[in-house]
Amino acid sequence: MPTPDPIPLSGPAYKRDPYPLYARMREAGPIHRVVFPSGVTAWLVTGYAAAQRTLADPRLGKNHALGNDRWRARASIMPEPQHSRLQVHLLHQDPPKHTGMRRLITDAFAPRRVEALRPRFQELADALVDELPTAGGPAAGAPTVDDRTAGTPTADDPTTGAPHHAVDLVEHFAARFPFLVLAEVIGLPPHLAARFRREWGGVVAPVGPADPGRPAYEALLRGLEDYIAEVVADRRAAPDDGLLSRLVAARDAGELTPEELDSMIFQLLVAGQEPVTNQITTALVALFRHPEALERLRAEPALMPAAVEELLRLDGAFELTTWRFPIEDTELHGTRVPAGDSVIVSLCAAGRDPERFPDPDTLDLDRAQGPHLAFGHGIHFCPGAALARIELQVALGTLLSRLPGLRLAVPDEELRWIPAVLGRGTAELPVAYDGPRCPYGRG
DSSP: OOOSSOEEOOSHHHHHOOHHHHHHHHHHOSEEEEEOTTSOEEEEEOSHHHHHHHHTOTTEEOOGGGSOHHHHHHHOOSOTTHHHHHSOSGGGOOTTHHHHHHHTTGGGGOHHHHHHTHHHHHHHHHHHHHTOOOOBOOOTTOTTOOOOSTTEEEEEOTTTOOEEEEEEHIIIIITTHHHHHHHHHHTOOHHHHTTOOGGGGGGGSOOOTTSTTHHHHHHHHHHHHHHHHHHHHHHHHSOOSSHHHHHHHHHHTTSSOHHHHHHHHHHHHHHTTHHHHHHHHHHHHHHHHOHHHHHHHHHOGGGHHHHHHHHHHHSOSBOBOOOBEESSOEEETTEEEOTTOOEEEBHHHHHTOTTTSSSTTSOOTTOOSOOOOTTOOGGGSOTTHHHHHHHHHHHHHHHHHHSTTOEESSOGGGOOBOOOSSBOOBSOOEEEOOSSOOGGGOO
């Protein structure tokens, strides 16, 4: 049975390691009332079987118009008119509108197409590694390494006296590689890609009307809207066969409204890259915590596809799904959920369900228990899943092969986890590594 009072899903300890809480919730039942930092309450589904059923439940809709007044009072953080112009993308649509909009993007992310682009993705990853600052330092846990600024000296090498440096792998690789890949896949021209600001991705984080950061948030939102308008105008004036040009053409042919076009571009630019950035960090942290698996993966690169699946299961960047709403009063896993209440599924809790994955807290590169739910399930299964898998394989393979001795440059407990409501990842990832960067991972 759900607990009588909402369980808070907030705080540094929760963001650092939510899994003990998820385990207690799973043991108590499949659905619970929770409360987020914004004050919005929701029904959280845990457990693999319950999550899979919920994600495919036709009684639950995604359109924000289905949310009741209690939800809308606290959850509609994005102000008007931006909310109406940017929040009608795929994640907030139901059939038949969802079906038609999704059909417009599936070809761009088809497994065969993105696999053919793998050599180009490898070039991008190698170029970023070529640009990394020199880094070296003692193993994680050494108390003298406390600097998080890339390229800033920390402790001296005890044998040579040379200064050590910590490199922030988020700044120099994880935040850059997914965007470069995305620009290639969706047809964002270099002159527009160069003007994209990563902080625009922050507009999906809840910043309430009374928050002191609200003016800065709204400024970011307006800046992103202006950028999207520039992308649309550019692709209309100089169309090509890329996805962005095809979406603009669909709008001009009446297949999309202006708001749906802007929302889809918004979703591509934000949801298409930040989760991969975060997944690179969670995967590397997991490997740093399991050094035997890291060394095996470095020695046996053919294991990488299976390793990526296990890393996605163990600690996914999509911690929680976006909102779902019962269209009418509904019994969900033995609990009555009123119409318009919000329902969230914990994909991370599903990935650690011992009834589905034996010894779920262990990173097991030989695990063969079947698929995880890190990309969702049902009609809202992530359309970019094939691309994300290749990105992770290329990113992790490149970093492990080209950075000998790759390791954390700060104690694990000092990592700063992002405060995002739905996602997991580290804000920075200070690392050290030994010797020269091997050219292209081949020597």
